[in-house]
Amino acid sequence: MSKHRDIDFFEQPAAAREWQAQEAALHAAREGRAPADAREAAYRRIDAAVRADDAIGLDADFAERLAARAGPVPTAAGTPDTGLEKQLTRLLLAALVIAGLVVALLEGGSWFRADPAAWSVAANPWVLALLACLGASQGAELLRRRLG
Amino acid sequence: MTEAPADPRSDDRALVQAVLANAPGAFTRLVREYQGLCWHIVQRMVRNPEDARELCQDTFLKVHQHLHQYRHESALKSWIGRVAYTVALRHLERKRIAIVDNVLGEDDDLSLLDSIGDGRDLEADCADEEMHGHLLAAIDTLPPLPRTVLTLYHLDELSIPEIAQVTGLAAGTIKSHLFRTRLKLRETLETRLGVPS
Numbered sequence: 001m002s003k004h005r006d007i008d009f010f011e012q013p014a015a016a017r018e019w020q021a022q023e024a025a026l027h028a029a030r031e032g033r034a035p036a037d038a039r040e041a042a043y044r045r046i047d048a049a050v051r052a053d054d055a056i057g058l059d060a061d062f063a064e065r066l067a068a069r070a071g072p073v074p075t076a077a078g079t080p081d082t083g084l085e086k087q088l089t090r091l092l093l094a095a096l097v098i099a100g101l102v103v104a105l106l107e108g109g110s111w112f113r114a115d116p117a118a119w120s121v122a123a124n125p126w127v128l129a130l131l132a133c134l135g136a137s138q139g140a141e142l143l144r145r146r147l148g
Numbered sequence: 149m150t151e152a153p154a155d156p157r158s159d160d161r162a163l164v165q166a167v168l169a170n171a172p173g174a175f176t177r178l179v180r181e182y183q184g185l186c187w188h189i190v191q192r193m194v195r196n197p198e199d200a201r202e203l204c205q206d207t208f209l210k211v212h213q214h215l216h217q218y219r220h221e222s223a224l225k226s227w228i229g230r231v232a233y234t235v236a237l238r239h240l241e242r243k244r245i246a247i248v249d250n251v252l253g254e255d256d257d258l259s260l261l262d263s264i265g266d267g268r269d270l271e272a273d274c275a276d277e278e279m280h281g282h283l284l285a286a287i288d289t290l291p292p293l294p295r296t297v298l299t300l301y302h303l304d305e306l307s308i309p310e311i312a313q314v315t316g317l318a319a320g321t322i323k324s325h326l327f328r329t330r331l332k333l334r335e336t337l338e339t340r341l342g343v344p345s
Binding site: 005015052067 | 167168170173175176177179180183184187188191197200201204205208209212213215216248279280283284287298299302303318320321323324325326327328330331333334337338
């Protein structure tokens with residue numbers, strides 16, 4: 001497990017200055033300017049050493065051989081997992097609709113004979129809770145879109 | 149009349165669309181374009197050429213399999229880099245190799261800054277080749293993550309946000325790794341020259 005702690009450059013001005021020196025050396029190297037001082041020269045050597053190790057140890061025909069091995073690229077429509085998910089979703093929706101119809105047929109008559117007060121939102125705390133959850137969910141989504 | 153600079157994002161879209169349409173040579177083009185980045189990430193993480201070659205293959209096979217899920221929310225190179233990094237990371241996890249060691253704490257950062265001299269002219273002191281060799285050896289001994297972050301920033305010239313996307317780490321964490329690693333390498337240079345603290 002990493003025990004890394006991020007540096008707070010605002011709280012550590014010495015670190016912030018050193019970071020600026022590191023970046024200045026990098027930019028000076030890219031622009032081909034001579035180093036301004038010994039510190040910049042050190043960081044430019046580090047940059048040069050990292051950039052020197054740029055050999056790529058893959059065969060010249062790596063891309064061609066890999067493409068031949070991989071074959072055609074699967075698309076969303078052709079991916080078996082996506083097709084299976086769609087079928088399962090359709091089955092689930094159909095089951096919910098059928099279950100709802102069955103319940104309505106069996107119990108529907110009693111709903112019309114029930115006390116009208118039972119239908120009121122104020123009398124039913126679960127309805128209030130559901131509305132509150134829907135409101136919070138929509139509000140969070142709006143906030144996420146505005147901030148994101 | 150000057151030409152408008154190419155938009156990398158539209159180049160990404162065109163390439164991805166060509167690959168998904170199975171246009172001849174498109175996937176080969178994609179591999180050629182990003183194999184260097186993939187190699188740098190994987191090889192810096194695992195430090196074994198044979199393993200790195202195999203893991204690069206695994207990376208592009210995963211890219212091949214999942215490219216239809218790429219939503220252009222990040223640059224294609226960040227997405228492919230992320231796949232490469234994850235493949236290498238899982239390889240190291242299977243071998244139980246840590247990607248960072250016990251990194252310096254805040255007090256250690258400050259003491260390291262104090263101990264490094266700033267008046268020595270490294271250009272004059274040591275032969276270039278010898279200094280270069282010391283640095284390459286020092287870079288080789290770095291833990292996988294700081295070594296990879298350093299390579300992505302200096303060699304592949306990815307920005308800190310892009311490196312954050314590749315590694316899944318926060319930008320502040322990437323910046324801290326860069327800072328500490330470069331400072332430590334500078335200390336290595338000074339130590340080689342016998343600069344008194």
